[in-house]
Amino acid sequence: MSLLIVGTVAFDTIETPFGKADMVVGGSGQYAAYAASYFTNDINLVSIVGDDFPKAELAELNKRGVKTDGIKVVEGGKSFYWAGKYHDNMNDRDTLVTDLNVLADFDPVLPEDYKQSEYIMLGNLTPDIQISVINQLEVKPKLVMLDTMNLWIDIAREPLLKAISMCDVLSINDEEARMLSGEHSIVQAAAKILELGPKYLIIKKGEHGALLFDNDNVFFAPAMPLQRVTDPTGAGDCFAGGFLGYIAKTGDISFDNMKRALVYGAAMASFVVEDFSNHKIKSVTQSDIKERIVRFVQLSQFTI
Amino acid sequence: MSLLIVGTVAFDTIETPFGKADMVVGGSGQYAAYAASYFTNDINLVSIVGDDFPKAELAELNKRGVKTDGIKVVEGGKSFYWAGKYHDNMNDRDTLVTDLNVLADFDPVLPEDYKQSEYIMLGNLTPDIQISVINQLEVKPKLVMLDTMNLWIDIAREPLLKAISMCDVLSINDEEARMLSGEHSIVQAAAKILELGPKYLIIKKGEHGALLFDNDNVFFAPAMPLQRVTDPTGAGDCFAGGFLGYIAKTGDISFDNMKRALVYGAAMASFVVEDFSNHKIKSVTQSDIKERIVRFVQLSQFTI
Numbered sequence: 103m104s105l106l107i108v109g110t111v112a113f114d115t116i117e118t119p120f121g122k123a124d125m126v127v128g129g130s131g132q133y134a135a136y137a138a139s140y141f142t143n144d145i146n147l148v149s150i151v152g153d154d155f156p157k158a159e160l161a162e163l164n165k166r167g168v169k170t171d172g173i174k175v176v177e178g179g180k181s182f183y184w185a186g187k188y189h190d191n192m193n194d195r196d197t198l199v200t201d202l203n204v205l206a207d208f209d210p211v212l213p214e215d216y217k218q219s220e221y222i223m224l225g226n227l228t229p230d231i232q233i234s235v236i237n238q239l240e241v242k243p244k245l246v247m248l249d250t251m252n253l254w255i256d257i258a259r260e261p262l263l264k265a266i267s268m269c270d271v272l273s274i275n276d277e278e279a280r281m282l283s284g285e286h287s288i289v290q291a292a293a294k295i296l297e298l299g300p301k302y303l304i305i306k307k308g309e310h311g312a313l314l315f316d317n318d319n320v321f322f323a324p325a326m327p328l329q330r331v332t333d334p335t336g337a338g339d340c341f342a343g344g345f346l347g348y349i350a351k352t353g354d355i356s357f358d359n360m361k362r363a364l365v366y367g368a369a370m371a372s373f374v375v376e377d378f379s380n381h382k383i384k385s386v387t388q389s390d391i392k393e394r395i396v397r398f399v400q401l402s403q404f405t406i
Numbered sequence: 407m408s409l410l411i412v413g414t415v416a417f418d419t420i421e422t423p424f425g426k427a428d429m430v431v432g433g434s435g436q437y438a439a440y441a442a443s444y445f446t447n448d449i450n451l452v453s454i455v456g457d458d459f460p461k462a463e464l465a466e467l468n469k470r471g472v473k474t475d476g477i478k479v480v481e482g483g484k485s486f487y488w489a490g491k492y493h494d495n496m497n498d499r500d501t502l503v504t505d506l507n508v509l510a511d512f513d514p515v516l517p518e519d520y521k522q523s524e525y526i527m528l529g530n531l532t533p534d535i536q537i538s539v540i541n542q543l544e545v546k547p548k549l550v551m552l553d554t555m556n557l558w559i560d561i562a563r564e565p566l567l568k569a570i571s572m573c574d575v576l577s578i579n580d581e582e583a584r585m586l587s588g589e590h591s592i593v594q595a596a597a598k599i600l601e602l603g604p605k606y607l608i609i610k611k612g613e614h615g616a617l618l619f620d621n622d623n624v625f626f627a628p629a630m631p632l633q634r635v636t637d638p639t640g641a642g643d644c645f646a647g648g649f650l651g652y653i654a655k656t657g658d659i660s661f662d663n664m665k666r667a668l669v670y671g672a673a674m675a676s677f678v679v680e681d682f683s684n685h686k687i688k689s690v691t692q693s694d695i696k697e698r699i700v701r702f703v704q705l706s707q708f709t710i
Contacts, residue, residue, distance in 0.1 A: 119590075190590060286423075286494060289631045310614040313631060322628045322705050327593045327617060361708040395710055401626050402706050404665040406699055 103244075104144045105350040106216055107134050108235050109225025109339070110205065111149040111173060112182035115198075116378060119190055120332045126379035127159055128184065130225035130249070133339035135168045136383045137370040138223075138347030140391060143167020145347075146216040148235070150208045152179035162384070171213045179204040192331050193308055212238045221350040222246040223342060224269070229254055229261035236268050245355050247271040247346055248300075249338070255281050267299035270355075273342055275306045288313065292320075302360065304345075306338055314364050319357050323364040324402055326372035326394070333378045337371040340383055344370030369394040407548075408448045409654040410520055411438050412539050413529025413643065414509060415453040415477060416486035419502075420682060423494055424636045430683035431463055432488065434529035434553070437643035439472045440687045441674040442527075442651030444695060447471025449651075450520040452539070454512045456483035466688070475517045483508040496635050497612055516542045525654040526550040527646060528573070533558055533565035540572050549659050551575040551650055552604075553642070559585050571603035574659075577646055579610045592617065596624075606664065608649075610642055618668050623661050627668040628706055630676035630698070637682045641675040644687055648674030673698040 109131025116123045131149045138145055145168040153175055160170045185199035208231060217240040224232040226249045236246060248269035254262045255278060266272055272295065276288060283291035288305060292315040295303050303315045309331070311324040345360075345367030352359055369391060374383040413435025420427045435453045442449055449472040457479055464474045489503035512535060521544040528536040530553045540550060552573035558566045559582060570576055576599065580592060587595035592609060596619040599607050607619045613635070615628040649664075649671030656663055673695060678687040 192590075286496075287632070287634055289633050307614065310611065311628070320631055320705060321708070322631070324615070324626045324628065327624060327626070328591070329593050330591055358709075362710060365708060365710070399710060401624060403708075404625070404669060405662075406666060406669070406703060 103142065103221065103350045103353050104146060104219045105138055105142055105221045105223065105346060106146045106148065106219035107131050107138065107223045107225065107343070108148040108210060108227065108231070109134055109223070110182050110227075111147070111151050111155065112184065112205075114183070114335060114379065115185035116333055116335050117187040118192065118333050119188070120330065121378065123333065123378035127156075128335060128379060129182065130339040132163070133336035133374065133380065133383065134223055134225060134343030134346075135163055136166070136380055137340035137343030137367075137374070138350070139163075139166040139168055140370070140386070140388065141344070141347030141351040141366070144350075145169065146172055146213075146219055148172035148210045148212065148216065150174045150176065150204050150210070152181040152204050153177050155181045169216075172210070172216055174210075176204045186335075188334065192334055210235055217241070220244045221346055223346050224248045224265075225339065225342075226251045229258050229265040232265040233261065233268065236265075244353075245270045245346070245349060247273060247342065249273045249342060250278070252278050252281055263298060269300050271302040271304060272300040273304040273306065275308070275338070279303075279305050289320075304364070306341065308334070308337070312341065312364060312368065314360055316357060321357070321361045321364065323361075323368045324398075325368060326397060326401065328372060328376065331375045334375050336374045336380070336383065340374040341367040341371040343367075365395065365398050366391075369398060407446065407525065407654045407657050408450060408523045409442055409446055409525045409527065409650060410450045410452065410523035411435050411442065411527045411529065411647070412452040412514060412531065412535070413438055413527070414486050414531070415451070415455050415459065416488065416509075418487070418639060418683065419489035420637050420639050421491040422496065422637050423492070424634065425682065427637065427682035431460075432639060432683060433486065434643040436467070437640035437678065437684065437687065438527055438529060438647030438650075439467055440470070440684055441644035441647030441671075441678070442654070443467075443470035443472055444674070444690070444692065445648070445651030445655040445670070448654075449473065450476055450517075450523055452476035452514045452516065452520065454478045454480065454508050454514070456485040456508050457481050459485045473520075476514070476520055478514075480508045490639075492638065496638055514539055521545070524548045525650055527650050528552045528569075529643065529646075530555045533562050533569040536569045537565065537572065540569075548657075549574045549650070549653060551577060551646065553577045553646060554582070556582050556585055567602060573604050575606040575608060576604040577608040577610065579612070579642070583607075583609050593624075608668070610645065612638070612641070616645065616668060616672065618664055620661060625661070625665045625668065627665075627672045628702075629672060630701060630705065632676060632680065635679045638679050640678045640684070640687070644678040645671040645675040647671075669699065669702050670695075673702060
C-alpha cells in the first residue's frame with residue numbers, strides 16, 4: 103500500500119570517532135525511503151534538492167520503488183547541507199554547518215498521483231510544511247506519522263500543536279517529549295502529549311530503544327547492542343521508515359502490529375548506524391533483516 | 407535453597423524532587439534481602455551495624471526468613487550513614503555525607519550455618535571483603551554474584567580483578583563497564599569483561615533497563631516506565647535481590663531462567679523506587695508481583 107514520505111534529501115559531512123565522511127548523501131526523507139523500501143515498493147517521496155544532487159542517487163531510489171516526481175530540483179540551487187561531529191559517546195553531537203540552501207524555500211506541492219497515499223510520514227520539517235502536506239491529501243489517509251524536533255517546540259509551538267493534532271502517530275525523542283509536555287516522567291509526558299490529539303506516541307531513546315504509547319498500552323522495543331556504531335546519522339529516520347514501511351506492507355494499524363513494526367524499525371536503525379551515510383541501509387538483504395529480527399527476538403523475548 | 411547476602415545495613419537521608427526522608431533504613435544488603443524474601447525464606451544476611459540500628463527492623467527481616475545472626479552489632483558504634491540528593495532527572499545524585507562508622511572495620515565472619523549457602527550475593531563492598539567471604543565458604547556455591555562500583559575500579563583494581571575472577575555473575579552499571587574494560591561499546595566492553603572470569607555479566611542502565619551477557623547470548627530486560635519515581639535508592643540492590651532470589655527459588659542457572667530472573671529483578675526494582683527507603687519493597691504482595699510481571703510481558707513481548 104502506498105506510503106508518502108516528506109523529508110530532506112541532502113548532503114552531510116559527518117565526523118565520528120571512527121572516521122569522516124565528506125559530502126555524502128543524507129537527509130531524513132532519503133533515509134526513511136531506503137528503510138521503507140524493504141517492505142513496500144509503492145513509496146512517494148517529496149523533497150527538494152539543488153541541481154548538485156546526483157541523478158544516479160534518485161535513479162537508485164526509483165529502482166527500489168521510490169517515486170521521486172515529488173522531489174523538486176532547483177536549477178542553479180544547492181542542496182541542503184549539514185555537517186556535524188559526534189562526541190566519543192556517539193549520543194551527543196555538535197552541528198558545525200547548517201546550510202539550508204534550497205530547503206529555505208521548500209513549499210511542497212504533491213504530484214496528483216501522490217494525493218491518495220494511504221500512509222504518510224512527515225519528516226522533521228517546519229510545522230507549516232507538515233500541515234500544508236496534510237491539507238493537500240485528497241483521501242483521508244489510514245495513518246499520518248509526524249516527526250519533529252526541539253527547534254519547532256521552541257520557536258513554532260502553536261503551528262506545531264496544530265500539526266500534532268492532525269497526526270495519528272507522533273514520533274519524538276525523550277528530551278523533546280519532556281520539553282513538549284513539561285513533565286519529567288516519561289509516562290506522565292506521554293499522557294499529556296496524547297491529549298494533544300495523536301492516538302499513538304513513539305518516544306525514541308537512541309541507543310536505549312523506543313517506547314510506543316496509546317491511552318491503554320505501552321510497549322518497549324530495545325535497540326540492538328552493536329559491536330560498533332560507526333555513524334548514528336539517520337538512525338531515527340530509518341527507524342521511522344522501517345516502522346511505517348512495515349505498517350504499509352501489512353495494512354494493519356492495531357497496537358499489536360505496531361509492536362512488530364517498532365521492532366522492524368529498530369532493526370532498520372540498527373543497520374544504518376553500522377556504516378557512514380546510506381552505505382549499509384542500501385545494501386542489506388531480506389535475509390539480513392530476517393536474521394536481525396531473530397536477534398531481536400533472542401534479545402528481548404522470555405517465557406514466564 | 408539458601409541465599410547468602412553480604413551488604414550494608416544502614417541509615418540514609420535522601421532528598422529527591424518529591425520530598426525528603428531523614429535517617430531512614432537503607433543499605434544494599436537490607437534492600438536485596440527484602441527483594442529476595444519474596445522468592446525464598448532461606449536467606450543468610452551478613453552485615454555490620456551500630457547499636458543505634460533498630461532491633462525491630464532486624465526482627466522484621468527475621469519474620470521474612472532472613473537470618474540476621476551474621477549481622478554484627480557493635481556496642482557503642484554507629485551504623486553506616488549516607489546522605490544524598492537526587493537531581494531533577496533522578497539519575498544523577500550528589501553525595502552529601504558518607505559516614506562509614508562501624509563499616510570502616512567490617513571484616514565479616516560467616517556463622518557456621520551460613521558456610522554451605524548455595525547462592526551468594528556479594529554487595530558493593532571492598533574487593534578484599536568480597537574475597538574473604540568467598541574463602542570462608544565450605545561448599546562450592548552454585549552461583550556467586552558480585553556487585554562493585556567505580557571507586558573500587560579506581561583505587562583497588564588488582565584485588566577487584568581477583569574478586570571478579572572468583573565470581574560467576576558480575577553486576578555493574580554501564581559507566582562502570584566502560585571504566586573497567588576501557589571500551590565504549592557495551593558489546594565490546596562485555597566481551598572484555600567476560601574474559602576476566604565471570605560466566606555472566608549484568609550491565610545495569612538504570613531507567614534504561616539491564617543487559618545480561620554470556621559468551622554466546624545477550625538478553626535485555628527493560629525497566630518499567632513509571633508514573634513517578636519517588637526515590638531511586640535501592641533500585642540496583644532490589645534488582646539484584648530479586649534476580650538472585652528467583653534463581654535460588656528455582657535452582658536453575660540456565661541462560662533461559664536467568665532471563666526470567668532478570669525480569670523479576672526489574673519488577674522488584676520497579677517497586678522500591680515508588681516510595682522512600684524500604685517502605686514499598688516491604689509492603690508488596692505476591693499478587694502485586696504477579697501483576698507487575700504481566701505488565702512486563704505486555705511491555706516487551708511481541709509475536710513475529
